[in-house]
Amino acid sequence: MAKDKKEKKKDSTVTDGPTLTLEEKLDMYRVQVELRQFEKRAYDLFLENFVKGTSHLSIGQEAIAAGFAAAMRKDDWTFATYRGHAHTLARGVPMTPVLAELMGRENGLMAGKGGSMHLTSVEHGVMGSYAIIGAHLPIACGAAWSAQYRGTEQVAVCFFGDGTVNIGAFHEALNFAAIWKLPVVFVCENNLWMEYTRTSEVTAVENPAADRASAYGLESIIVDGNDADAVYSVASRAIARARAGEGPSLIEATTYRHFGHSRADPGKYRPDAEVAEWLAKDPIPRYHQRLIKEGATEQQLVAIEKAVSVAVDLATEEAKAGKAPSPELLMKDVWADGGAQWRN
Amino acid sequence: MAKDKKEKKKDSTVTDGPTLTLEEKLDMYRVQVELRQFEKRAYDLFLENFVKGTSHLSIGQEAIAAGFAAAMRKDDWTFATYRGHAHTLARGVPMTPVLAELMGRENGLMAGKGGSMHLTSVEHGVMGSYAIIGAHLPIACGAAWSAQYRGTEQVAVCFFGDGTVNIGAFHEALNFAAIWKLPVVFVCENNLWMEYTRTSEVTAVENPAADRASAYGLESIIVDGNDADAVYSVASRAIARARAGEGPSLIEATTYRHFGHSRADPGKYRPDAEVAEWLAKDPIPRYHQRLIKEGATEQQLVAIEKAVSVAVDLATEEAKAGKAPSPELLMKDVWADGGAQWRN
């Protein structure tokens, strides 16, 4: 079905973006390690039934969250999906409230009212995690429109998966952003799979996002989503473009989720060889090696890993110590007046 | 916004399709004249308040309906929009029930229950006219799927406007048809305008349908929609392809509506020069001239026009003679058992 359009693609490389200092790179490393360790803990807590409902891990995809977060201004906006832990933490939201939210505690990011699929921290520019496929793309357009209208030079960055390119909202949002030249960056995290179906089996083009960019007058961009530096570079360019009033971008970041789709899904539908191939491309060890090459010491990196590990343990304790949401919360904040009254 | 992609486009010409006999061409002429005269009458009847509600004319766009209908097999399916008079008549539905439907009479095509925007004649393969933008594209996929499943080699042809390319359902249907290789032909009648807004002002590409074909792995096809022969040729190819199991096509037929969008809209938002340019490209006089060149006599053509005119007058009388729908119809045919009972 899909035509080979490789020749049209422009693979971004690390060289043509702004350069990062070693210190900044060490911080991107720290972020990736934090996302990884946090989610491993979340998975354990799910198995122990501390996390109820569901949970969707980004393990294997951390470089995208880290690279984008590093390229964003503090007042830029993130729009994420149900698979939103990584993007939330990467923007600087502390681990404790995120973990507590997964556990349905009152010290959770939304006091337990949202749950794992709806992580939101307006204070950190995390403008919500959305659990209906495609919905947040038009919403990100709205935030971008507001930035454009008010002249604040803020940029909205909107993450979604490869399976999302086939829903109507994707299409409406891309066209809308293009014609209004909105400061929004759409990021397709192409991890090859939807839930249990391979995206290429239900998508008419080979590269789900990049092969559709031209339908919106946009450049076709694919980046190695398992390379934080490459992501940072592409992100910086797209964000700068948006900030300068040059309109939206659509970026396809190739990656893989190491775990199943959600909850305890073992992901057995995927061929072993494919999983092995991608585990070998794990962004974190790769980045670790690169940092060593670029002058970091093994000690420095181990220290980062240890510090994160301590922080994850602490967050776990703090989250567990949180109490159950108080009953008053049930009838709070349907309306702007703080209440839920629909009658007098 | 829109990039110039002219070079990628393949303009179909009359030569590479099957050839039509003069007789067949005379019939396409007759169809176009019928659509034109019928709709002029419908417009008059609207102004006289015989046609209530609304009405959307295809005057100026007749060559598309005629060309496609000529290329279709009797058991192929048409899916139309609220602007559906032309496509309904072109499939051979008699004028009287169509006109009577516009007038809300019991001898109407749907006994007055549907109205001008929902013309349907299953008997003639007219599988409905749909008034919500985009909705019928996925529905046409469903009919095509059923033909594929049952091996009937029927083809679904689905007409829509240029403004329709920006709604989500368009996108979902195109991808779906492509991946399932469905026997469906999507026809964008590009008349440059939505209701009162120029489509190019709200669309990120220059050619609303053709520039998006590649997003679904499809060929980019543009045809002169004011030339019935050219339309017939492109239609024949796409239908043959679909019938042979080679999947869907997306065709953009360039045209113009001479009248306003609906009802009595005078279409004043359009520049005079643009209207004049397109009136000069009126498909009917053009086709008239071509037929003369190709050996038809003026007499033959005038005879056709006269016969149509008589038929339109007759249909008008018959429609007017129809009585108001009987009250029993109100509570009929919500359900397959013929009734409307929701309780016992």
Place this chain on the structure above:
Amino acid sequence: MAQLTFREAIARGIAQEMRRDEKVVFLGEDIAAAGGVFKGTVGLYEEFGGVRVRDTPISEQAILGAAMGAAMTGLRPIAEIMFADFFAVCWDLVVNEIAKSRYMTNGQMTFPLVIRSGNGGGLRFGAQHSQSVENWAMMIPGLKVVVPSNALDVVGLMAASIRDNDPVIFLEEKALYASKMEVPDGEILDTLGTAKVLRQGTDATLVALGNMVPRALEAAEELASRGISCTVVDVRSLVPLDTQTILREVSATGRLFTIEENPRLCGWGGELASIVADEIFYDLDGPLVRITTPHIPLPAADVLEDMAIPSVERIVETVFRSMNS
């Protein structure tokens, strides 16, 4: 004081608020230079310009997504969904996103936005352009729902909706666009969640909404001449719902008749009846009766459409029969 049509009242209400608050922006299909397909927004583009009054593609999800994203970041958008039937193509944005996000985020976000839409039948537009969807909106937690019945209320309730900090579904009865009345000059600001008692009677209480209000009034007039004295209440706002006024007026007469244009099942009339049957059961003197469009899609033909939507005659007959049985 000038005669104002219902459609002019829309533009007047919006203009009043756009003048006082730069954060108010307006988007939709054909709403700018064209002034809207119902001519409800004539003059806004000319006064406020193309940056604040903006045409969109036929992309209802994008329209509402834009409104939502703008509202959560400090603007006060007004979005038009041309016909209320089209809510079906963007329902996710309305019910899953706009309505729920404040609650889900534990109050981190606020959505001061208005979605206006042409509602209801009577124009012979057929089943996909004639629906009354007030019950679609009422059933979703997190939405306010306003349905004015006259030009004066349009101006004041539009202003109140725009100033409100919650999402408001503002339904404009298409059948009323041409109606007119005297509307005072100067700023007009009404209050959401207030019903109006338009006529006071002693035997039965007729509760109506939107396009059914003038019919209820006319029916009450006719019923008076036949010896039945009716109170008529204009609900105006389904959420918040002025249950105080409604319960008081039903208690006073002991009889409730609701007059709804939406189809039979799960309408606001059933909601009211069940509130009444729960809370003031012992004040009731007889059955609670709902007069509605039957549970069918709306037919296009004039005679059929007129049979479907509650008419003055049907209201009169139903009330008369019920009061005499």
Place this chain on the structure above:
Amino acid sequence: MAQLTFREAIARGIAQEMRRDEKVVFLGEDIAAAGGVFKGTVGLYEEFGGVRVRDTPISEQAILGAAMGAAMTGLRPIAEIMFADFFAVCWDLVVNEIAKSRYMTNGQMTFPLVIRSGNGGGLRFGAQHSQSVENWAMMIPGLKVVVPSNALDVVGLMAASIRDNDPVIFLEEKALYASKMEVPDGEILDTLGTAKVLRQGTDATLVALGNMVPRALEAAEELASRGISCTVVDVRSLVPLDTQTILREVSATGRLFTIEENPRLCGWGGELASIVADEIFYDLDGPLVRITTPHIPLPAADVLEDMAIPSVERIVETVFRSMNS
């Protein structure tokens, strides 16, 4: 006779009908080799193959469009919308197209199709994956709406829905997927539009649906021990609605309590209450009471979600208090 879970009953009902009729085809997201995200369709792909059991992209409008187009041309499709909340992204196909097209075409078309969907809360999935949307569907003319409460009914009502010539919205209560019961071998075929009286009492009639049915039964047990004898009716089918059974059972006790999972406003309980208050007003001995989820989005945290959805305790307390006041 075997123990069957509710989720296995889904596959069994579908398989039964796919075996007898080649026209039955099935499409949806992850429904084929994966067996569905709720494991409700395990084995179908293996038995019927990829032509009849087919995975789709995440394109709910395309899914329902495909079902509709296939139905109008002679197939009998079953479409899955994974979570009922997702109806919002394809609502136009459901309400404007599938529901209305038979009527609009004056009966030229028939739509024998089933849309199955996972409905309701209790799984801590949060506001966008937990909604009970039975009232969304009930309010639309042209849709049948079925909500079974146990595995046996699932098989028989699924078969009846597939054989029915109208569009059926078949809602599967997610909270019940793991429940099991003995289900006889062999063909099972039930009848749409029939409520079931599950317990006969003398003081009050509890009417429940889906996931609320087991709770109503448990509450009735508890109420019996507190001296209140309850009839329990399982509605099973909202459209067609078995008003005969319901009216008869409410008349007999003189008291109605509806137990709904959908949010407060415009639910099926209000509809029932208003039918009762209109048609058997003089048989009533006291207020009509609705027990519902409050009019809020559903929270994710377990303790909050449990407070929101009617619990056995809340049912018992509400009925007890109302019967003693």
